Amino acid sequence: MAATLHDVSRLAGVSIKTVSNVINDYPYVRDSTRQRVLAAIAELDYTPNLSARSLRSGRTNVISLIIPELRNVYFAELADSVMRAASERGLSVLIEQFGNDRESELSVLRNRSGRMVDGILYSVLGLDEADRQAIAEVTTPMVLLGERIFNGPKDHVTMQNVEGSRAATELLLDGGRRRVVALGAHPGEAIGSAGLRLAGYREALEAAGADYDERFVIPAGTWHRADGARAMRAFLETGLPFDGVVAFNDTLALGALRVLQEAGHRVPDDVALVGFDDIDETHYSMPTLSTIDPGRDEIARRAVQLLLRRIADPEPFEPEEIAVPFRVIERESTPARLPALQPEG
Amino acid sequence: MAATLHDVSRLAGVSIKTVSNVINDYPYVRDSTRQRVLAAIAELDYTPNLSARSLRSGRTNVISLIIPELRNVYFAELADSVMRAASERGLSVLIEQFGNDRESELSVLRNRSGRMVDGILYSVLGLDEADRQAIAEVTTPMVLLGERIFNGPKDHVTMQNVEGSRAATELLLDGGRRRVVALGAHPGEAIGSAGLRLAGYREALEAAGADYDERFVIPAGTWHRADGARAMRAFLETGLPFDGVVAFNDTLALGALRVLQEAGHRVPDDVALVGFDDIDETHYSMPTLSTIDPGRDEIARRAVQLLLRRIADPEPFEPEEIAVPFRVIERESTPARLPALQPEG
DNA sequence: ATGAAAGCGCTAACAT
């Protein structure tokens, strides 16, 4: 049986209040008393019962991170960033995966609200406007990650999906490419990453005076490597000529890279390729992959900070909307740009 | 303020015991009463306070998974497997990362023992015989993952490191390779994955009558992609002729692959390459990577099962040692083996 | 500087 405050106080010959004071670094404890208490704690190998502490204080110092799945490298790296940011603030992280279907996403959202956590970081995947209600109803403090939900009912830390994707597309257009394939679209979707990144792609085309052609937009329901390979193969079968590929994330891009090379297309000579996310692997693929660094660490840091404020602040305040800066990372899969080569120049 | 059992019981006009009975699916509740209680629960949007429940019952239904880092794809996939296995048994998973140094590994191990969890799954990385005491002292039910610690003081579910690595090496030797580089050694280490996989490599060489040459064993402290690239480059600089590479994990292999190709070595024609872990990416590299599937899902399933037994069983029982089966996965980075081509044949 | 005592919300004996 584990030792309790009472055991310690008995052994040290003080009241439990004094032991509690020592544990919680209450300053007004005589030094000799403190020593006696510490000795008793060490002897009994006492550790506070966190369930009791939580019950009493109403705080658990645990937050949950709700993501689609850890197998997806992007989310593993996000989880890593979140755990580091959380750990700096003394928080532990309970990860919940919901897979890739909307049903379980909703059910995780509903069930976990009461889950012994102080707050929730939730990386929205499949929900949209229609589910705003479900999101608004969550009473546990919650911060949304990674997507943009307009006028969202909750705090929200996002990457710049549209701007990043536009910059990625411009990387190809500025290099003189004109027939650029977009990989990973979700037809009909407006406010998820797929919709936003498609919007950025279109913006870039328009700004460059290039035509938007639906045949160059290839859907991919999920964004695994295999989906990228499949989507690329599907496009190749159309026989349409092309000279660039914007993939909506890095794993799609890496799956496509494989298929391009098998089919004899040289990257970047014949086809320039750019991804999105800047996962570790993009440094080591052959060729290395140009991509967009969405600012994951910054997203994690800001999200944890915002969540803590939301947990601590009894006064409700207006939901905040934070978009962190992104960076364009040029590597071997896109040819070097000439500094001043603008389409209209 | 969140509703409590008392609020519900008052609204439903029953005692809190009855409400508790309904929540815990106690069968002997009149149906009309149950309906009344359920209605009250719905109206008040009641969810049980899990801290109180834990305090009372002594169970949290949370286990922690202690791993080096999620950024490492192997551990992300392991975490995914563990979370699925845990979720099937009604458990949530609190992940703790300790990075790559022995100090923080020990400190996580010590501190988290009291962390409001029913049990711990701990993927040992840097500890060895000298730390057996620290491991034995953990009082929370704990199951070790992934390494072999002989006569371990705790339950242990492991992959077959020696046998798997031997099989990987034999894949090259059977293909006629004789000058096989080993990548990722930890000099002096005996009981970690690096030591065990090196032992498997040596066993295979001996069995095939090939010489063991220390110059062909390249150390790599951590096993990231960059380390594989660095180690491969270091070996290439020796100028020694070689025709095969056994990497002690897949990311090392993929980093090495990149360097080999840059240096003009064709894989598998000039150099055959095999990894270990069967991470998702090995299906999509160019060429695809032959590897060892260590049986992650099975490891996770058995570990959770064993941990639950350890948590439930008041009688201490002998620590179990479980080694799950592995599979050799032949892909493009090793040439097809001729069925009966044995070295002595 | 330290002690006494109440109570957080729940489960599980024990009653009836």
Next chain:
DNA sequence: ATGTTAGCGCTTTCAT
């Protein structure tokens, strides 16, 4: 089939 009650171990007034 349902009600009463005693804690689980801690923090937190309120005393002294």
